[in-house]
Every structure is written in C-alpha cells, then in structure tokens.
C-alpha cells in the first residue's frame with residue numbers, strides 16, 4: 001500500500017476544508033421546522049453568542065451564516081432552522097428550512113439561499129432548541145440600470161489593540177449595498193504581540209485558552225469566536241452583506257505562497273498551518289467558495305448592474321513570490337541600486353500570479369459596467385519616497401521632523417522650477433525608493449501589466465486597499481510616451497484598530513499634520529494621507545462620479561469616543577478622467 005505523502009495530506013485537507021454550505025432554493029413556506037425546539041426529541045441547551053452574518057450576494061442568492069454554541073456539553077449535532085423574509089416582522093417569508101450543525105465544522109452554519117429577487121433587502125434569523133438568533137439584514141445584487149452603489153470599506157481589526165468603534169460607526173450608515181472587508185479581520189499574535197499594552201485595562205486581553213500565537217486549527221477557531229463576540233462587529237455583520245478577502249494576518253504576518261515572516265520551523269509545517277487558517281476562515285466568514293474544488297481561490301467578481309463590477313483579489317496566498325528585503329541589497333558603500341532595481345522590476349516576479357492576472361484581465365475586458373473596482377489588500381500606488389527620508393524614518397523624532405522640513409522645502413522649490421537648486425539638492429528629492437516592499441511596489445512589473453491592461457481597455461479603474469492602517473489616496477500611473485499618465489485611482493482605508501504610522505514613527509501628535517502634508521508632497525502620486533487615525537472609507541458610485549468619504553473616530557483606546565468630523569475627508573473622481581479632486 002502506498003504511503004500517504006504530505007502532498008496527499010494537504011490535498012485531502014484542502015478538499016475537506018471549510019464549512020459545509022447548505023444550498024437552499026426553496027421558495028414559499030414549507031413549514032419544515034418541526035425540530036425547532038428539540039433534537040430528535042432531546043431538549044438541547046444552546047445559544048447564539050456570535051451573531052449572524054451574510055455575504056457574497058448574487059442577483060438571486062446570498063450566503064447566510066450563524067454559529068450555534070451547545071451549552072449542555074453534548075457534542076452531537078444540533079438542529080437549526082432559518083427564515084428569510086422580505087419584511088422585518090417576518091410576515092412575508094420567502095425561504096425557510098432546517099439542517100444540522102456539527103462539531104466537525106465548529107458548529108458554524110452557512111446557507112446558500114437561492115430563489116431571491118435582484119436588488120432587494122431581506123431579513124433573516126435562525127432558531128435552535130427554542131432559542132432565536134438576532135435578526136440580520138442583507139441585500140441581493142441589482143440587475144440592469146443601477147443609479148447608485150455604496151460600500152463601506154474596512155480592514156485591520158486587532159482586538160487587543162482597541163475597541164471596534166469603527167465597526168459600530170459603519171453599522172450606522174443609512175444605506176450600504178455591502179461591506180468590503182479587505183483583510184486582517186483578525187491577528188495571529190499573542191495578547192502582547194501587537195499594540196496590546198492596554199488590552200488588559202480595556203477588558204480586551206485574549207482569553208487564557210487563546211492568548212498565544214495562533215498555529216493550530218483550534219487557535220484560529222477560538223480567535224474568530226472571540227472577535228465575533230464583539231457587539232460592534234456583530235452589528236456590522238447584521239447590517240449588510242460582507243464581501244471579504246483575507247490578507248496576511250488571517251494566517252501569519254507577511255504571508256506569501258510558501259511561507260510568512262511570522263512563521264518559522266519551530267512552529268511546524270507552514271502549509272499545514274495555512275490549511276488550518278483557511279479552514280477556520282471558511283467556517284467563520286460568510287464567503288461562498290469560488291471554486292468548490294479549490295478553496296484557496298477566493299478571487300471573484302460581483303456585478304452591480306451596469307454601474308459597478310467589483311473584482312475581489314488575493315495578493316497573499318495564491319500567487320505571491322516572497323517579499324524582497326533591502327538588507328539583501330546593502331553593500332559596504334550603500335544600496336546596490338542596480339541589483340535592487342533588476343529584482344523589483346523582474347517580469348517573473350508575481351503578486352497575483354499568472355492565472356489570477358489572466359482571470360482579472362478577462363473579467364475587466366468582458367465587463368461593460370461604468371466602474372471597474374478592485375477590492376484588494378495592499379497599496380497599489382507608487383509610494384516612492386526620497387531615499388534619504390526612508391533612512392531618516394529610523395532617526396529620533398526631532399531629527400526626522402527637521403529632515404522632513406528640509407526635503408519639503410526643496411520639493412516645493414523643485415516643483416516651482418527654482419533655477420537656483422543645485423544638482424545635489426535635486427538628487428536629494430528625486431532619488432526615490434519604495435517604502436513598503438510587501439505592497440505592489442515590490443512587484444512592479446505585474447503592476448505595470450495590470451495598469452496597462454486597464455488603460456488599453458479604456459476602463460474607469462478604482463482600486464481599494466487596506467493593509468497599512470492609514471488612509472491614502474493616489475493616482476495610479478504608468479510611464480506613457482509623454483511622461484507619467486494616470487490610468488486610475490487608489491482609495492485606501494484606515495484600520496479599525498491596528499496602529500498606523502504615528503505608532504511606527506513615534507511622532508509627537510502636533511507634528512503629525514505636518515508629516516502628512518510633507519509625505520503627500522514628497523510622494524508624487526500621493527494625493528491624500530491621514531497617518532494617525534482609525535476609521536473606515538465609504539465609497540459611493542454613480543454614473544457620473546465616484547465619491548470617497550473617509551471617516552475617523554477620536555480614539556479606540558477608550559470606550560468613550562466621538563466621530564472626528566473635523567478630520568473627515570472627501571474626494572471625487574469623474575468617470576472618464578482618472579484624477580482625484582478634493583470634495584466638500
């Protein structure tokens with residue numbers, strides 16, 4: 001008999017991975033809820049501690065999610081029924097049925113409800129052993145001519161780092177077609193691993209049975225369960241369907257195809273750890289597998305009639321080559337610029353990978369929607385900073401502030417065409433390097449192919465990004481025949497609770513606005529930056545324009561907070577003209 005190889009094992013786990021998705025195409029009311037109050041006659045004690053959720057809407061369907069917690073110590077399956085109605089009082093039922101949830105899937109349930117109508121709001125809830133879940137609201141995709149589409153865009157929620165006020169505020173939005181979660185839905189670290197110093201006093205320390213780094217399946221499952229007890233996150237899930245993609249921390253920091261910065265051999269086999277992480281993701285997130293035979297594939301499209309085609313991408317798991325590191329190109333005389341440039345522009349270097357890139361090119365080519373929107377993780381804009389400033393980022397704050405002042409003065413003179421600038425001064429601001437090699441800046445050739453494709457197809461391209469914990473807006477440029485040319489825009493959301501540049505640079509609060517303005521001036525394609533606040537991005541599409549509204553909260557370190565109206569920021573982009581303009 002052939003011994004099972006590791007490959008066999010991985011394949012077997014991949015096939016068995018994730019929650020069972022129960023399909024339900026029933027319409028009308030069947031009254032099949034006889035098991036509602038008991039399991040085969042045995043009374044069960046259960047609770048819905050983790051709320052409800054919906055996701056991956058289609059024109060006639062949507063994924064509904066819940067998790068049942070057996071509270072009687074009985075590990076046998078639990079019967080659960082669900083109801084979907086077109087009214088909040090559940091008098092107009094359009095779908096109901098029941099199934100069982102099992103320990104093998106961590107008692108999570110995903111129902112793929114079909115037979116719904118396009119562009120409609122639905123209400124849903126679950127029942128188990130006489131207990132009823134909270135009610136969730138969801139929306140199907142519209143068809144045909146669509147006037148307006150609104151998304152809330154969020155990323156990077158670290159439970160021990162702060163309260164989820166940002167989720168609470170997004171849940172108060174009057175009209176959301178969907179919530180786009182761009183990843184880092186949770187973090188793999190131990191309590192003290194990442195900005196967790198105040199976790200204890202905020203009552204947000206990780207529980208004892210889950211306070212170490214997530215490595216095994218049970219660790220990932222317990223971390224999702226903890227996050228889902230948060231009332232603000234529950235409120236947002238109950239408010240609108242999520243369209244989610246993972247970033248690195250759903251697995252481990254700076255993940256790529258075959259490894260991650262935060263994984264070493266003492267933590268076991270990376271591929272096995274990744275399978276555990278993805279299994280828990282599919283169990284706990286309201287996501288529909290794109291390909292039933294390969295649940296590592298999560299890139300997929302959502303079409304909002306003739307207005308928006310939303311293409312969700314995976315820049316982590318499926319095709320990313322390992323990140324470059326500046327330290328590999330340092331010589332005794334400084335950076336070996338030639339070798340570094342050759343590596344970072346290598347056409348064989350991939351972020352999406354060839355298969356996903358081909359899929360995306362085809363998706364862009366075949367969609368006639370006004371706006372082509374990419375929902376993805378890492379910054380696509382060219383974040384090229386003066387090399388001197390990159391080195392200066394490591395300097396103490398006062399020196400950094402002085403350096404920033406010097407460089408911005410020079411850049412201002414340069415932009416005004418000051419003839420008295422010396423060659424040396426010009427070199428100080430035109431010798432630039434990407435600041436983050438984990439972003440698209442570390443994969444320049446593939447970015448060029450993508451942006452050239454969008455240009456050739458003549459599409460209105462709006463790229464959404466998370467990952468950095470700061471709010472940014474950039475022009476996406478290519479080197480056209482006559483200099484740089486903008487072919488799209490990037491709108492990046494701040495984080496829900498993970499710390500931003502202010503934490504890394506240790507800048508005093510009063511120096512932050514100046515640093516934000518300076519970085520915006522020094523980085524050519526950058527049009528806006530908020531480097532110090534937690535928040536979310538609301539994006540509204542109409543036939544004429546895309547409008548971005550960044551909203552921030554005053555703090556995530558205390559349960560008291562306000563929306564910081566003064567620092568909210570809005571920009572617009574007109575269809576047919578890929579340029580960002582400040583809006584009121």
Ligand SMILES: [Fe+2]
Pocket residue numbers: 155156157184249467468469498
């Ligand atoms: Fe993050």
